[in-house]
Amino acid sequence: MIDIGANLTHPAFRDDLPQVLQRARDAGVSTIIVTGTTVEESRKALELGFYATAGVHPHHARDCNSATIESIRELAGHPRVVAIGECGLDFNRNYSPHPDQELWFSRQLELGIELNKPLFLHSRDAHPRFSQIVKQFKIEKAVAHCFTGGREELRANLDLGLYIGITGWICDERRGRHLLELVREVPRDRLLLETDSPYLTPRDMKPQPKARRNEPAFLPHILRTVARALGRPAEEIAAETTRNARQLFGIDESRSSDEPRSSPAAQRPLAA
Ligand SMILES: [Zn+2]
Numbered sequence: 001m002i003d004i005g006a007n008l009t010h011p012a013f014r015d016d017l018p019q020v021l022q023r024a025r026d027a028g029v030s031t032i033i034v035t036g037t038t039v040e041e042s043r044k045a046l047e048l049g050f051y052a053t054a055g056v057h058p059h060h061a062r063d064c065n066s067a068t069i070e071s072i073r074e075l076a077g078h079p080r081v082v083a084i085g086e087c088g089l090d091f092n093r094n095y096s097p098h099p100d101q102e103l104w105f106s107r108q109l110e111l112g113i114e115l116n117k118p119l120f121l122h123s124r125d126a127h128p129r130f131s132q133i134v135k136q137f138k139i140e141k142a143v144a145h146c147f148t149g150g151r152e153e154l155r156a157n158l159d160l161g162l163y164i165g166i167t168g169w170i171c172d173e174r175r176g177r178h179l180l181e182l183v184r185e186v187p188r189d190r191l192l193l194e195t196d197s198p199y200l201t202p203r204d205m206k207p208q209p210k211a212r213r214n215e216p217a218f219l220p221h222i223l224r225t226v227a228r229a230l231g232r233p234a235e236e237i238a239a240e241t242t243r244n245a246r247q248l249f250g251i252d253e254s255r256s257s258d259e260p261r262s263s264p265a266a267q268r269p270l271a272a
Contacts, residue, residue: 001028001029001030001031001193001219001220001223001238001241001242002029002030002031002032002033002193002241002242002245002246002251003024003029003031003032003033003193003194003195003197003216003219004033004143004145004165004192004193004194004245004249005033005035005086005120005145005146005165005167005194005195005196006032006033006034006035006194006195006196006197006215006216007034007035007037007041007196007197007198007199008020008032008034008045008048008050008197008216009034009041009044009045009048010197010198012198012211012213013197013198013215017048020215020216020217021216023215023216023217024215024216024217024219026217027216027217027218027219027220028220028238029216029217029219029220030253031051031245031251031253032050032051032216033050033051033052033053033082033083033245033249033251034048034050034051034052034053035052035053035085035086035120035145035196036052036053036054036055036075036085036086037055037056037057037059037060037086038056038057038060038063039054039056039068039071039072039075042054042055042072042075042081043075046075046078046080046081049080050080051080051081051082051249051251052080052081052082053081053082053083053084053085053086053120054072054075054076054078054081054083054084054085055072055083055084055085055086055087055108055120056068056072056087056104056108057086057087057088057090057122058087058088058089058090058095058096058101058104058105058122059090059093059095059096060095060096061096061097061100061101061103061104061105062095062096062097062100064100064103064104064107068104069107069108069111072084072108072111073111073115076111076115076117081117082117082118082249082250082251083112083117083118083119083120083143083249084108084111084112084115084117084118084119084120085108085112085119085120085121085122085145086120086121086122086145087104087105087108087109087119087120087121087122088101088105088121088122088123088124088126088130089101089102089105089122089123089124089126089129089130089133090122090123090124090125090126091124091125091126091129092124092125093124102129102133105133106133106136106137109133109134109137109139110137112139112142113137113138113139117141118141118142118143118248118249118250119139119141119142119143120142120143120145121134121142121143121144121145121162122145122146123144123149123153124146124148127149127150127152127153127156128153128156131153131156131157131160134160134162135160139160139161139162140161141248142160142161142162142163143162143163143164143165143192143248144157144162144163144164144165145165145192145194145196146165146167146169146194146196146200147164147165147166147179148169148175148176148179150178150182151182151185154182154185154186155185158185158186158187158190162190163190163191163192163244163248164186164190164191164192165192165193165194166179166183166186166191166192166193166194166222166226167193167194167195167196167200167222168195168196168200168201168202168203168214168218168221168222168225169200170183170222170225170226170229171202171203171204171205171221171222171225172202172203172204173203173204174203179229180225180229181229183226183229183230184229184230188240189240189244190244191226191237191240191241191244192241192244192245192248193219193222193223193226193241194219194222195214195215195216195218195219195222196214197213197214197215197216197218198213198214198215199214200214201213201214201218202214202218202221202222202225204225205218205221220234220238223237223238223241
């Protein structure tokens with residue numbers, strides 16, 4: 001399986017990343033795409049040897065300038081950068097003013113199109129503004145990562161041709177129940193799975209992990225919840241979502257031996 005979104009450069013993984021990666025492999029998560037939330041984090045993800053996205057999260061839009069876009073463009077030339085992002089709108093926390101968020105979201109969309117790269121999109125409490133902006137661009141390959149919205153938002157995303165990323169939010173009995181129903185409306189060739197580690201630990205995991213930290217090894221837990229919601233075998237969903245991820249991000253795992261992603265060896269430079 002492929003975890004399409006994990007924040008493995010987060011300090012929560014500083015002390016035991018090799019063990020985290022080993023547990024992921026043991027759980028059948030063969031590939032991890034590390035989410036880049038700033039230029040610095042995107043660069044760090046590449047240094048660690050992972051597949052990564054390169055971009056700036058809307059929380060950090062206020063710190064962007066034209067040099068930011070040039071840095072992302074440069075990072076995007078790396079063979080392990082599989083998408084531009086994460087970029088988008090976050091009207092939940094509002095860490096950056098909306099005009100800044102919209103400007104740097106648009107600039108990253110432009111860049112993705114210019115470079116013909118998939119886009120890794122974030123939208124939180126930003127419907128319908130998010131779709132209005134995406135609609136202005138000719139986006140061909142993109143995922144609405146960590147989808148948490150309602151039916152209307154889902155329809156809007158699917159109409160835009162977006163893939164839909166489902167996280168452990170769907171395991172949350174307080175705020176994710178609607179997703180158990182909505183996930184049935186996602187076409188089979190549009191569904192992707194992600195943990196968003198270390199955030200969004202599935203709330204129904206017993207026992208809860210230490211410090212409630214989420215990690216890629218918990219992706220199969222999300223898979224099983226999705227499979228139950230769809231009334232279909234987990235193996236089928238695993239195969240489909242893996243195929244979808246490969247297709248969207250152009251990941252060819254048979255070719256990956258010279259491109260370390262989640263091997264402990266890839267971390268030696270930093271450990272030294
Ligand atoms: Zn996000």
